[in-house]
Amino acid sequence: MGERVALAAAGLSKVFARPPFGRRVLALDGFSVEVRPGGILGLAGPNGAGKTTALCCCLGLLAPTRGRALLFGAPAGAPAARGQGGFSPERFDLAGERSGRETLELLGALSGLRGRDLEARSGDLLARLDLLAAADRPLRSYSKGMARRLSIAAALLPDPPLLVLDEPFDGLDPLGAQAVREEVKRRAADGAAVVLSSHALAEVEAVATHLMVLCAGRTLIAGPADAVLALGGRCELLLDGLDAAGLEALRRLAEESGARLERVRPGRLTLEELFRRSVGRER
């Protein structure tokens, strides 16, 4: 585990026991991972797979039963590790009287930002995550998606070298999801390490450089996204202006080369593309 590793976890396990005589639940079993600057790790898995537990253990918000996690070489939860990670928790339902701008400025101040720098960064993030119009409204009036974007903005505010997002796409419309995807890619391109967990598999697939699938606390699959998702010997073609004769010629060509044309269907938009084209134009 060298110094360049942003997040290094080895053998993390977590057992929850409900007091006083409750059943013991193994929520995480031998979770190990390394995330380097510029990398984006996507965590997937069914409900109760241990994704949130893994993230909290990695950040020191939850003490693991076994194993340990290091953030840039410092033990997670130690004072030296504070300020290294930005976290957007799964649950962020502030119901208070703060406005979005006040929330960001408070959390920014707690990160050590001051004055005009703080104001400028808050304003910039509010604009990029499409929250500027609601910036001065009380949080209790925010929709679920707006609260989610604000939580992500709060995590991004101090420009942390490690960004951890738990269910960042939950409650977001396609345009909001796109804004978050772009922000994640931009941060990674700037050298930050990113870890995100989500049930929105298409979104995870679109940004992750590495993937990991958890189930019942155990790691089923882990590796670079290209390697994990690769299907040997299969490919997809997208052709424009193909008529019946052309299609027949294509079929013969495939047979002659020993391949088989499995499926042909007319081109169509995805619902997300349709949404982005129509609603995006209105905005």
Add this chain to the structure above:
Amino acid sequence: MIGRLALDAVRLLLRGRALFLVLGVGLLAGLFVRATRDTGSASLHGALLRGAALETLASTLFLAGVIQALVFGLVLAAEDRGSGFLAHVALRPVGRIAYAAGRLLGLAAAVLLGTLLLALPAALLAGLGRRDLPDLFERVRASPVFAGERQLAGSEIDQIALGRPGRFFFPAGAIPDATLLLRPKVALGRAASFSGRLDLALTLETADGARTRRTPPPLRPLRELPIRFDQDVEGAPFVLEVEPLSPAFVLEIDRDALTVLGGKVPWARDAALSFLLVVLAGIAAAALAFFLGIALSPGPASLSACFVLLVGLGREAVCDIIAGMGGGAAEDAGAVPRVLRFTLDLLARLAPDFSSFNPAESLGAGVALAAPALVSALLWCLAVLLAALLLAAAAAPFEEK
């Protein structure tokens, strides 16, 4: 950093709907006090209730202030713990002590401002300005105090039993014809039997040697009951003798247990002291509720805080139950009543005695708050605040073990 957290707490607690909530609590508490305590306490205690307006104001402020403080503490803990805010804070370079100190400082400021707001509906409901203001008197404590032949020193506590009277010397200027306050404490564990009633004889001995004997109505344990003593000593020093008459019981007695009334004091000073005491009690209650909320999560914390509040407010009722359960001969009581009585007694002793913070207890009796009450309240609140600071810092789920 501490200032930011404190300011944020005040903003959360006193803006928007919270403001109307505070005023609503004040209004309801005022209506409740007017309906239940305004005139009731005068006949109940036989006190010198000459200023019901001020008593209503103080009672309303106290009741509304404590409720408001508990709500503030729980709301802030719920906001921090249950919403994800604490997870954001925990990953920033903020120490636990700084976090807890900022939140408690904010709670204190919110309680102070909230109590100021509550004073408005309370004053309107009390009719302050439209009704007579009270004549208030300072309490005068006896010194020296004798238990039998032994003189008690400092705040020493002793027991006086049958045939062993306590003697209390009051200096010149005290008024024995006003209400006399006696707070008997029965040592249940040591009493061979306890009927639930304490019969006493009081003898007033003036400077010229004249003795007047009275047998007041039976007292109940752990309650402070005023006893009227109609005699004018014209400002001369006098001695009061307390003699237990009930067989086989001991009466715990201390120097501060017996007070009479002295000269008049301005009502404004007393009202200011009352307000200060309410604020201090509110800060302590809010700190306690915040700690419970952070340590236990809001649900169990609400139940715990409500339980503490109810037992505290119902403390006198519990004392009455204890007294009532001793109505028969205690030595004939079965095991179950004994265990019940012991449990209730323990509960009453453990429960916070809110009456010591309730200015109406004093104002209603026409007695001004004495400086020692303020000092003890201040020390109590500081102790609670310090404990809450450390406990909240330790319990804040920056990291769950």
